[in-house]
Amino acid sequence: MAEASYPEELKYHPEHDWARIEGDTATFGITWYAQDSLGEVVFFDPPEVGATVTANESYAEVESVKAVSDVFSPLSGEIVEVNEALSDDPEKINSDPYGEGWLVKVKLSDTAEVDTLLDVAAYKELLG
């Protein structure tokens, strides 16, 4: 399992989700803390491309052997791509949570929402 890390360039949601903003699209995933709390991920059921996600609402679930965890959307928009590779290798969410373990790409409906997210310093402070 990867060492604890929280990349500087990402924005964070207090429910332990991250967003990588590129113009009016964003990639979402769960943070190192989230995957460590959950344990080894054994199942990720991706949402449908075209589905709408709403900031602060659950849009998917990740499951370990013993637990189910909701994944919260940091921002609002429409899903334009899902990480299909996770169907066969959900453990990538553990081994590379900010890289190959990304979950979905979203076309943002309101880029102003980005200002509501935490920067890395604020997120680390939340983790204590």
Place this chain on the structure above:
Amino acid sequence: MEAAAETLRKTPLHDRHEVVGARLVPFAGWEMPVQYEGIKDEHLRVRSQAGLFDVSHMGEVETSGPQAQDFLQHVLSNDVEKLGEGGSQYSVLCREDGGVLDDLFTYRLGPERYLTVTNASNHDKDFAWLARQAEEYDVEVKDVAADYAMLALQGPDARGILARHIEGEAPARMKTTTATVAGVECLVCGTGYTGEDGVELMVPPDGATAVWDALTADGAAPVGLGARDTLRLEVCFHLYGNDLSEDRDPLGAGLGWAVKLDTGFIGSDALKDVEPQEKLVPFEFTGPGIPRPGNPVLIEGKEAGVVTSGSLSPCLGTGIGLAYVPAGKADPGTAIEIDVRGKTRPAEVRKKPLYAPKGT
């Protein structure tokens, strides 16, 4: 969490779990290791080599005296007269109406001396029940939970590891004997909860670390309660509180083999008239998803039962579980569906075990 943690009981091996970074969780009033390296790895280690579990939260009740056998025959569902010295026997403890108070292993330590292992969450209830029933018998029923730590050494390599640390012979499957392991005199039992060969060790608390250290240094990987649950589920062993409860009878649960109605045990009169409407069956998903306890079972689109245990099977790579379904839909091969938080997942009733350990 922090405040509650202070009131949780700790096993004699608590320091050993902390030092290797086990994830400790509250369980039945105890702070217990749920995992060390990861549930899947620990599970597969037990199936391929050997694992060591700290199950010191389990309770123990000793029954002794001239009427010990008669008393246990009166309270336990199995035929205690068939339990010979140095043997072990599985049974359930029933209320008068047949509801299951607990499921138990009883070991016969001597002509008039028995040790019964209880589930941690039921121990106080069981002991109170047994003590009350014992008033009519010439027996002594003692709560001896504080006298024992309990370790389970399980897996195809378990007996090989044990052989290097035991003085004398290890007991055969389902047998029990007193022996010295790693310098500590303990009760060695050829039982377990994984489907693998192996032993359970009832150890004096101050000797637990010596036994733990010797066995873990010699190839037995520490395994937590998370893998203990997935291991037992693959071989379809019941978990009290999930698959068994006071609201369920042992016959519907598929435990008829351990229920000898003609012995006249408490609950046998009620069970004589029981024709189970629902049966507990193993099932496996035929597609993606993981069933969880409480998920509804659907048959022909209608809710017809409930999942009582569910998980991913590390050996099969599929979602597996145990569920109560209508008695007419309990045959292996029957197609069912499980409603997993709003998603309908196809599954099939299977024979038990869902996974057959190699070489057993």
